[in-house]
Amino acid sequence: MKLTEAKSEFIQSWGVLGSQWGINRTMAQLHAVLLVANEAMSTDELMEELQVSRGNVNMNIRELMDWGLVTKHIVPGERKEFFSADKDIWRVATKIMYQRKKRELDPMVEVLNRLSEVEGDKRDKDVKAFTDTVNDIRKFAGHAEKTLTVVIKAEENWFWGSFMKMFK
Amino acid sequence: MKLTEAKSEFIQSWGVLGSQWGINRTMAQLHAVLLVANEAMSTDELMEELQVSRGNVNMNIRELMDWGLVTKHIVPGERKEFFSADKDIWRVATKIMYQRKKRELDPMVEVLNRLSEVEGDKRDKDVKAFTDTVNDIRKFAGHAEKTLTVVIKAEENWFWGSFMKMFK
DNA sequence: CCGAACTTTCAAAAATAATTGAAAATATAA
DNA sequence: TTATATTTTCAATTATTTTTGAAAGTTCGG
Incomplete structure (x- = not known):
């Protein structure tokens, strides 16, 4: 199985699992993307990966930060914010x-x-x-x-x- | 606090809890009603108590039976079916x-x-x-x-x- | 077998939840 | 300060889930 394919199946399943637990699909999928990402990602990259709107990413990423599952990073020289998930x-x-x-x-x-x-x-x-x-x-x-x-x-x-x- | 009031607050809260766990509100509320009922109840009594339709009660009661949380009773001489919840x-x-x-x-x-x-x-x-x-x-x-x-x-x-x- | 009592089904309607996208707010570099 | 990049907000839209209710199905006493 190819990495891309495996990744998207993982994101999919994590999304389904989340929704069965009262967590909205996008929130769970964002979490999934960050869990298997090798480095912090920007809002634009997340939008691209999941094909969802900026507003959606913004709100759900903030919810993930509220839960303490995701952290924001500011990269010197970059204007954008980057996000990463706790992998433990x-x-x-x-x-x-x-x-x-x-x-x-x-x-x-x-x-x-x-x-x-x-x-x-x-x-x-x-x-x-x-x-x-x-x-x-x-x-x-x-x-x-x-x-x-x-x-x-x-x-x-x-x-x-x-x-x-x-x-x- | 009066019994009626307490009961309805319990049913309410149990319904909210359920929905946060991906269980639909009516299913959780039916479970709540039966948990605090002193004896088995018919479909009509459940409809009356929660003010929901017959179809709704029927489907959700069946789901509760699937989960093994509720059992059906047939009372001799009665045409209706009665339901009760496991209280342990x-x-x-x-x-x-x-x-x-x-x-x-x-x-x-x-x-x-x-x-x-x-x-x-x-x-x-x-x-x-x-x-x-x-x-x-x-x-x-x-x-x-x-x-x-x-x-x-x-x-x-x-x-x-x-x-x-x-x-x- | 009939018919009344009751249960089940499911398409349509209603209610609820999630998503978009563009405008407003904010932050940053120059 | 201004222009620009980026984030945030939220009313409107879209998608999903739940509920209704009436028709079809079933059961059972006589």
Whole structure:
């Protein structure tokens, strides 16, 4: 298989994967392009590679920077900005987990905490079904939260740090 | 907070969470309704609760059954079908993980395996950047795959089974 | 077999999300 | 400062996804 062909298949698949995870296709594809690029790329090069508009590249690259997956570089003597992706896959994964935890898990936990204080007779079957489920999810989310935090911070920790190296 | 109010807020939030994870809102909301219901519900009751069409309920309930999150019940003497959700949150989580692994991780791994056989000089920087990234992701996905499999099958295993009980 | 009760299907409509592209804003070199 | 290169914004357009609803299909008691 030729490099060009392989690259475009990779970009394609990464785009599909992203969209199944609520990340828009262009954002995922930009990430893919930068992941397999051997050096930082300009907006124009990215537009050319994916055949999308300047505005689209601009917005999605900024989103990728927000997630901490992509960094901007200023090359002396050049007017344009260049972008590159963090290629350490473990770090990529933890950054994504961190963002999703922050944006999705945390707000859900907050809602669940409020909802566990529903008023009414605990012997009422409807009330019981509701509070039981909410509390179960709450407990589960609490564990997930802790586990994620450990994983995300694992590298900074001497014990888990060396344990996690096995995954790299 | 009143039960009705709490319920609808829960359904709402679960729907938002779902849509951020590539699951359509109605599917997630149906799941939410059944998670907090004290008994199995009919299509008509679900339509009423969420104010959506019969076709919509039908299709999404079937999807939930595909995922193994919801089961159909036939009540003797009743012509209608009733539905209920598995309320064991740990099992819910592993079922979702299993489905997503099967539908998303597995195909990605397949693509990556094919792509790692790209032809060309390994000293070419473009080729190297590509194969390095692909192989890193491949290795990572392999670990993720194994970990997920262990977690999903944990209950069937005497050692992990009792370990996992801590999470419940 | 009939007909009522219920479920399934799917083309069309509606809702939502992503993308464009050109104008406005900003940055830089001279 | 001015001219020019580059980035950013966002209303309008386009693409995608979801939902509807009515017709077709199925099931079942009598």
